[in-house]
Amino acid sequence: MRNVALAPSVTTPFTGGLADSIFETADRNPTLPVLARRADPAATVWEEVTAVELRDEVTDLAKGLIAAGIAPGHRVALMARTRYEWTVFAHALWAVGAEIVPIHPASSRDQVEWMLRDAGCVAVVVEDEQGVMTVGTVCTRLPRLRHVWQLDAGALPELVDRGRDVPYTTVESLRRIVLPDATAAVVYTSGTSGRPMGCALSHRGLAYPCDTLLAGWAHTAAPPGQQPSVLAFLPFSHVYGIMVMVTCVRGGVLMGHEPELTAAALSSALATFRPSYLYGVPSVFEKLYKNFLRAAEQSGRGALFERAAQTARDFAAAEERRRLGTGPGPGFDLKVQHALYERTVYRRLRAALGGRVVRGTSGGSSLDRELCLFYEGIGVYIHDGYGLTEVSGGITMQPLGREKSGTVGRPLPGTEVQVAEDGEILVRGPSVFQGYISDETATRAALRGGWLATGDIGRLDSEGYLTITGRKKDIIVTSGGKSVAPAPLEQRLRMHPLIHQAVVIGDDRPCVGALITLDPDFLAHWRAALALQGDAPGREAREENALREEIARAVASANSAVSRAESIRVYRVLQEPFAPDNGLLTPSMKLRRDAIVRHHAAEIEAMYEARARLRPSPQEPADWDEQDDVFR
Incomplete structure (x- = not known):
């Protein structure tokens, strides 16, 4: 530990x-x-x-x-x-x-x-x-x-x-x-799997992470003198x-x-x-990126944006290696390219955010590393933070001058973090909650010898940077015994402009599967840009095939980051989005996984059965070699 x-x-x-x-x-x-x-x-x-x-x-x-x-x-x-x-x-x-x-x-x-x-x-x-x-x-x-x-x-x-x-x-x-230790708020958990529980947070607990961030990082939240x-x-x-x-x-x-x-x-x-600092959740920063891309494509500058975005990521990655002491920083050619795109692309993107944003924070769930690098490369460093209701919101922060994208940084001063043998993250510090109201049993289960069991799983690297890999209760175990964390796959799927939401499934199944919904705004743009000719029935069929191929590429891209046994082998694109109105998202836009599986039980069964009919031995995961691109 x-x-x-x-x-x-x-x-x-x-x-x-x-x-x-x-x-x-x-x-x-x-x-x-x-x-x-x-x-x-x-x-x-x-x-x-x-x-x-x-x-x-x-x-x-x-x-x-x-x-x-x-x-x-x-x-x-x-x-x-x-x-x-x-x-x-x-x-x-x-x-x-x-x-x-x-x-x-x-x-x-x-x-x-x-x-x-x-x-x-x-x-x-x-x-x-x-x-x-x-x-x-x-x-x-x-x-x-x-x-x-x-x-x-x-x-x-x-x-x-x-x-x-x-x-x-x-x-x-x-x-x-x-008094500082009097209860200031009873904040209910999101209730992704069951009834929400009320977390009693004290005045001191709520103030502590806020005051710590102000003391160490407030001077970075605006241009000097503003x-x-x-x-x-x-x-x-x-x-x-x-x-x-x-x-x-x-x-x-x-x-x-x-x-x-x-x-x-x-x-x-x-x-x-025109804010100087931007707070959000990953879906906000993902949507902003997709809006940038869609606007560029609609103006005929899609290829320019893609090149500029890749240059931004390359430049930010080189800068990161320099500040972490693992590389020399951007080379001459990369600096020239970045300077060119600064004049033609990046300043326009910053203007769309108000023109004054210098930094930002993403929380609620993990932010894709490539997206972090993109924002840093265009001049707006968005770091991924970590916190939860039971710790009054804040646990980690990126150390200034030693930021590392793809992690959630290091523990805030005064806060301690442990990773248990099973990968669960444990936290101790002044901001830990007072307990769940009306539920002493749950409080005792969460607080173990002064340490809060967060329910999240992650890892600490040699320098103490924390990476979140998912929720302990969300881990999928296939029928072949493979344990899979769904969050990284879902994150990579959502990075495709056409994909709005993704839920990875596979408990007691021969392979990992996914339920996918499409982004309606980008889908409309994509259909218009496709501009297929011919009669309506033939055009619609070709459009459907093109969409299947595009989603298949998105799944293949997500799979490239994991092992073969962890990769998505079957998936289905749904017409109905996951939303609070249908009970499939919490009000804070978190997935209600159990509810989603129950709601789409018929589609999930049909997805696996359809693929099983194509396999002589559906019980063997090794037989599930090709992805299934079932649309509904």
Whole structure:
């Protein structure tokens, strides 16, 4: 078992609660812009809110919450998208000693009922009428629930008005008695396999990774002399989004709010807000890359983009070898090519991100190494980070000047990481959660002698860099006894522009298989670019054959990174995407593997049976030599 930790933490001791930073920043720098919002998605102007304005709004809302009966220790659910009011409500609740319970607004009625009842919430903040209706269908079974506040119906100003007679000193008294180890949030796990569990996170635990990152890396988040800025669009209902919010508020980073996750809304927000640092999940960075490629092909510059992208990856890989001491860096010819594409391609790509982004972080699942190198090569270093709900979001970070793409970096200062004999990652440090509420058995199973068993599997290299290879529970064991981690294969499949989602299967099967969905935007572009001639039936048949060949190439490319026994031998392309609406994705866009296998059981059986008919001995994996390209 290997144990790795960086130097001891350099952050100052944490005192008080998370709301204190709002008041401290207002006292220290009252005119500093800290939050930004726009009136509607079409607006190009962002309204900035200063530190003193935010403090006053948080204070006024806190007074209203007190008037409504919210007291220290009460739990209040926030069931809304990533919007300005979410940040105000969270800090107002923390100011009075209450605990927030984030719930994704797209959660099902049963999920909402479970979380509200499990957490014992006394109030819930919803966004719109749909949220009111969802809560309304279950509120009779929630005896503790006393308030349902709707943001779009003016809940915030109504509460502010309600609290006008509450003295400011009452808020101050409650805020000052909040202790660092008091619970700040109950954040539910994604529930990819079973019911989500509520993780109790303390004020200290949530602040620790944020303050550590600010202390060691904040100076890299913006060009010299400029205030860092972040566009918050990840759901605040999950720990990654909360970590972004807390980091920005505590670090004086200007944070814009974008509630819509559509490509058009995100593109508009990036162009108008112009962040200096970009947070996202792999699907966001994959989609941005595919949009770059599609735009280039539509303008007749597809070949130019491909050459420029490869040069970016080559240049970044050479730079990485130089900084890690394993190579001399880019040669003269590569430098010349890179400089040429900087003038003709790369600066245009950065402009599409707002023109100010210098670095970024991807989290939630692994980011493909080639994609990391691409972004670094165009001048926007996107590093892959690692964290989970039970550790308040942050565990590792890339050491400055020693970044290594394809890994998630090294443990944050003060955090220790071990890899057990079976490959499971164990973590110990100040940000580890307090436990699962209402489930002491699960808490004892997760915490082993002070170490958190993450459920993730990975490896540490000789320099202490961590690589995540998948989830322990997701490992596939074929009927031939081969263990396969599905995540790397799925990651490589998604890198093909046509592939939107991929789920690798194969438990107790003679070989590994895959269920694939296609990216509708890129598929439409691909069909238009194919421009086949002839009558409709013949054209459609040729188009279908061309699509089969393209997907087969994508599968072959993914297989090139694994051994023969681990490679995908059968697959099927589905018409229906995996989505929260059909229960196949969590609200945080994670695959519900068990649900997917159950939902597509007939297709999976047909896929393997069709291939078995072509094999004299289907029980022998060695007989499954050729890939099956079954479309549905």
